[in-house]
Amino acid sequence: MKKLHISTPLALLVLLASMFTFSGCLVDTCDTCNAPPPCSYGPDGVPGPAFFGLDWVTHQPDYVWTNNSSIPGVFRYGSYYNSLPGDFQLYYEGAFGNPCCVTEYFWEVNFSVWVNAGTIGGCGFAGADGLPSYLMMVMGPNGPGEERTNKTAAAQAGVDYQVLSSSDTEHTIQLVKGDINIRVKYTKLEKSRKAELSTDGVKVAQ
Secondary structure: OOOOOOOOHHHHHHHHHHHHHOOOOHOOOOEEEEEEEOOOOOOOOOOOOOOEEEEEEOOOOOOEEOOOOOOOOOOOOOOEEEEOOOEEEEEEEEEEEOOOEEEEEEEEEEEEEEOOOOOOOEEEEEEOOOOOEEEEEEEEEOOOHHHHHHHHHOOOOOEEEEEEOOOOOEEEEEEEEEEEEEEEEEEEOOOOOOHHOOHEEEEEOO
């Protein structure tokens, strides 16, 4: 019987063919073999704080009422106080002039305090906290005016102030910050509301 003689190159080819035939790791494609390790998602950013304050122009009101409890019973004009977000009411009145020509004013205001939301956390990073927001309500005998516009713009960095409508008895303004739009409506009343308002909303300036 003749001996089968296999040359070295042929033996290598046979060996390689056997490896490709019987070893699945070399020919199989695996979607997870080179996938990155799983990551942990960071927490979402928390909403930014909101600050609210009261100020006046031309004549300091004699009576101030608001259901925004962030303003303490005894407050300071021009100061900001940490506030919850939401829709609120403000009422103020006053009288000025000499005894023969006293001018009375009564104004009701509906407004909102907003917060800036935080960003959503992602793979391997935490979301950014929301930026703080500020709203300073400036009270005047004739409602908001040009001086109020300037004062508001100076007090609220990054807030665009727009007058949507204005008359002797009603003013509607819009405060814009980023994609947040808040309308504030001032309504001039013919008589005082002091008697019908709750006493816990009365605010006294230092």
